[in-house]
Amino acid sequence: MGKCKAFRRAVFSAALVTGVASVAQAQDIAVRGEMVYTMAGEPIENGVVVVRDGKIAQIGTTVALPAGMRLIQAKVVTPGLIDAHSTLGLTGMLNQDQDQDQFDHASPLQPELRAIDAYNPKDELVDWVRSFGITTVHTGHAPGELMSGQTIVVKTRGNTVEEALVRDNVAVAATLSSSARKSGGKSPGTRGKMVAMLREQLIKAQEYKAKLERYEAKQASGDGDDEEGKVLASEGKAPPTRDLRLESLVDVLDGRMALLVTADRAQDIASVIRLQQEFGITVWLDSASEAHMMVDEIKASGLPVILHPTMTRAFGDHENVSMETAGKLAGAGVPVFMQSGFEGYVPKVRVVLFEAGVAAANGLGFDRALKAITIDAAKLLDVDHRVGSLEVGKDGDLALYDGDPFEYTSHCTATIIDGVVVSEGAH
Amino acid sequence: MRQGMKLVVLALGVAASAALALGANAKAFVGAKLIPIDGPEIDRGVLVIEDGKISAVGAEGDVSIPAGAERIDVAGKVIMPGLVDTHSHVAGGASAADGSGPIQPGVRIYDSINPRASGFKRAVAGGLTTLNVMPGSGHLCSGQTVYMKLRLAETPHTIDDIMYLNADGSPMGGLKMANGTNPQGDPPFPGTRGKAAYLVREQYIKAQEYAAAVKRATNADGTMDASKMPARDLDMEALVEVMEHKRVVHHHTHRADDIMTVLRLSKEFGFRVVLHHVSEGNRVADEIAAAGVPVSAIIVDSPGGKLEARNLLLATPGIMERAGCNVALHSDDWITDCRLFLRMAAMAHRAGMTRAGALRSLTLAGAEILDMQDRIGSLAVGKDADFAILDGDPLSAYTHVQETWCEGVRVFDRSNEQDHLYAVGGAGAGHDQEPYLCCYDHDNGVQHLNAEAN
Numbered sequence: 092m093g094k095c096k097a098f099r100r101a102v103f104s105a106a107l108v109t110g111v112a113s114v115a116q117a118q119d120i121a122v123r124g125e126m127v128y129t130m131a132g133e134p135i136e137n138g139v140v141v142v143r144d145g146k147i148a149q150i151g152t153t154v155a156l157p158a159g160m161r162l163i164q165a166k167v168v169t170p171g172l173i174d175a176h177s178t179l180g181l182t183g184m185l186n187q188d189q190d191q192d193q194f195d196h197a198s199p200l201q202p203e204l205r206a207i208d209a210y211n212p213k214d215e216l217v218d219w220v221r222s223f224g225i226t227t228v229h230t231g232h233a234p235g236e237l238m239s240g241q242t243i244v245v246k247t248r249g250n251t252v253e254e255a256l257v258r259d260n261v262a263v264a265a266t267l268s269s270s271a272r273k274s275g276g277k278s279p280g281t282r283g284k285m286v287a288m289l290r291e292q293l294i295k296a297q298e299y300k301a302k303l304e305r306y307e308a309k310q311a312s313g314d315g316d317d318e319e320g321k322v323l324a325s326e327g328k329a330p331p332t333r334d335l336r337l338e339s340l341v342d343v344l345d346g347r348m349a350l351l352v353t354a355d356r357a358q359d360i361a362s363v364i365r366l367q368q369e370f371g372i373t374v375w376l377d378s379a380s381e382a383h384m385m386v387d388e389i390k391a392s393g394l395p396v397i398l399h400p401t402m403t404r405a406f407g408d409h410e411n412v413s414m415e416t417a418g419k420l421a422g423a424g425v426p427v428f429m430q431s432g433f434e435g436y437v438p439k440v441r442v443v444l445f446e447a448g449v450a451a452a453n454g455l456g457f458d459r460a461l462k463a464i465t466i467d468a469a470k471l472l473d474v475d476h477r478v479g480s481l482e483v484g485k486d487g488d489l490a491l492y493d494g495d496p497f498e499y500t501s502h503c504t505a506t507i508i509d510g511v512v513v514s515e516g517a518h
Numbered sequence: 519m520r521q522g523m524k525l526v527v528l529a530l531g532v533a534a535s536a537a538l539a540l541g542a543n544a545k546a547f548v549g550a551k552l553i554p555i556d557g558p559e560i561d562r563g564v565l566v567i568e569d570g571k572i573s574a575v576g577a578e579g580d581v582s583i584p585a586g587a588e589r590i591d592v593a594g595k596v597i598m599p600g601l602v603d604t605h606s607h608v609a610g611g612a613s614a615a616d617g618s619g620p621i622q623p624g625v626r627i628y629d630s631i632n633p634r635a636s637g638f639k640r641a642v643a644g645g646l647t648t649l650n651v652m653p654g655s656g657h658l659c660s661g662q663t664v665y666m667k668l669r670l671a672e673t674p675h676t677i678d679d680i681m682y683l684n685a686d687g688s689p690m691g692g693l694k695m696a697n698g699t700n701p702q703g704d705p706p707f708p709g710t711r712g713k714a715a716y717l718v719r720e721q722y723i724k725a726q727e728y729a730a731a732v733k734r735a736t737n738a739d740g741t742m743d744a745s746k747m748p749a750r751d752l753d754m755e756a757l758v759e760v761m762e763h764k765r766v767v768h769h770h771t772h773r774a775d776d777i778m779t780v781l782r783l784s785k786e787f788g789f790r791v792v793l794h795h796v797s798e799g800n801r802v803a804d805e806i807a808a809a810g811v812p813v814s815a816i817i818v819d820s821p822g823g824k825l826e827a828r829n830l831l832l833a834t835p836g837i838m839e840r841a842g843c844n845v846a847l848h849s850d851d852w853i854t855d856c857r858l859f860l861r862m863a864a865m866a867h868r869a870g871m872t873r874a875g876a877l878r879s880l881t882l883a884g885a886e887i888l889d890m891q892d893r894i895g896s897l898a899v900g901k902d903a904d905f906a907i908l909d910g911d912p913l914s915a916y917t918h919v920q921e922t923w924c925e926g927v928r929v930f931d932r933s934n935e936q937d938h939l940y941a942v943g944g945a946g947a948g949h950d951q952e953p954y955l956c957c958y959d960h961d962n963g964v965q966h967l968n969a970e971a972n
Contacts, residue, residue, distance in 0.1 A: 184828060186825075219821065405855075411943070411947065413943035413944040414943055415942045415943075436823050437824065438822075439821070441819055452916045452917075453942060498916075499867075499913060
């Protein structure tokens, strides 16, 4: 193993620190629900979920609870909900310059910006969404620059991002829509230029990757060293100068990160499909307002769709948005996920439960809507070994409701993360 | 004038039906649950409409259906009054005042609305039949609002086709004012709250003097002495209308101290005012109730987005209701989508508003705010036949508006493919006018309508 690989591994190990969520406050707790949607098999009537040391220890209908164990009851119990795409923690509640960290406008191409360096776990909107049962959020740099930065998966608790973190370096956020367009002679000024710039960067990353691999091959074969064992600084005999931007894109080329591309117009969706086919990378199609006009093409591409919030406003690139798109995509067999998205004004954050509810009532249906914000999202984000369903060994993340969670008039009565009750009442 | 012709036709219709007395123009909606708003809900009711008005309403068996009436079976459905949205920007960029100054009461949004804008089609898809369409909050006074009646059975040719008009043919509406951070800016816009109130007082004092000059020019017999009349001033005329209670002020205001400033100015100059948004209305609910000033509130799905909305609570409408305020809700479309106006009432109920109060906040409370409680807002005999037919409870997420009727004519039918498009969205459904660009804020790369803003 060459030195280069060693340094890359160092980079990744720093980056891959999985959230060692503090369970110091976790108490053993039991939850009984008249209906428990485990999302791992049929719902359980009058089910009990026992959480010990922050993990689910037992699920059943006849569970003997130790004396003194706290029991919380609810009409409906679900896994903690997952928001498949947000900018929570980067787009702070006040919407003032000092709490907005979703963009740096110095360059349209900054895939090297990490979300762990920007996420504020103490923003009040984190508390807000979790009071409705959202326990896991895929968040990071926002749509609106060609490549604005990276994303992470966090829990909606923790004093530090390290405590909140579930998965780092999840995706690079890219945008192929009018919102990434620049005026005044700056690039990208057109859609053609946007795609050209993305292709140029990915090709550069391919070349960078080839250089790394040539160097590693030489190191492995031992012929990259001079007589004293030092690496020669000529082509293939020394690692390329480190380039954080290209390193990030090599992660995309290698599938360690997805390329999350926000595109709304049908023509932009077609560009995303074309880009994916050219580079063979993992692409998540994001927002996709006109996906209902491109169902066959999207299905053929195999791309998953993290659909715009159902209540997205119909103007600009979103003017043809439909509340029925989630149902149409799911009905056609396209994997579809729900998000709160990015809001520049009011409401500063959407609540993915509410967005899924409107989709449920407009063709997606209860079962698929609930799957989209639990186990399906967990699988897409590659965190299903920890969250997304109620199964023994998984994190003790639960959402409790006094009725159908999608009903406007139901309340979230408690939210539990890693066995800690983080919200109670009637939200 | 189409409107004039319609009135003539309507008058003839009334005469004809009175002459025949057979209810030939009547329609009876039979079997639905009725939510009259001004009385208890009726499980199986009958609603009879005739010549654009409600002619009977009550429980099945208690209401005699005219012999000639068309019977429409609506068993299993729910009928409630057409929704009244007291604060909307749905026409997609309609505006009044421009960037030249902070106080422009003479400018009318009436002159900038495209009656063909798809937003109106979306509004009826949400069960709305009456809108107060307003200019934005980027000014201390951004101009005159319009009260619109969504007669969309045919494509409107001019805005008058979908307007509430006064007896003299002039458009009905209020006056939009705002305080807090939205109207702040570089001079001549105010830089502080104190300056904002000063600028407003200065103009109202000028208007008092203008009114006094007009009075001095008025002879004892009511004729005018042209030599004494001040030069006509459209801005002053509008403010005088406000002070003479011919026009209501619709005042954007969020923070508790800003709300109190509105009440203070309203008292000083004697204008009638409706408090809009009132994000911190929970903090001064008793003061609002004591002032007897109605409220048009909004619920959005999270607090923040701007400093003055940081304390926004879902519970605020309910708190104000309990304090005794007359609380309406509004969509502020595009801030929230007016097709989901029922949802807002449901969210208010979720957070503590009574069910009756929540349903009233979409209908009769709004009618009162627009001074039209004798004409709309409830299912009552003599009122306009404006109503929505739903397939379930109005506060359920799974309920959809099936039909909307305005003055006895169906203006939305979800089973119609084109209407369905406006109800859920899709290709062409969102094509409104382009927004006016003066008050766009491109910060953070996002276009948001400061001028139209909540």
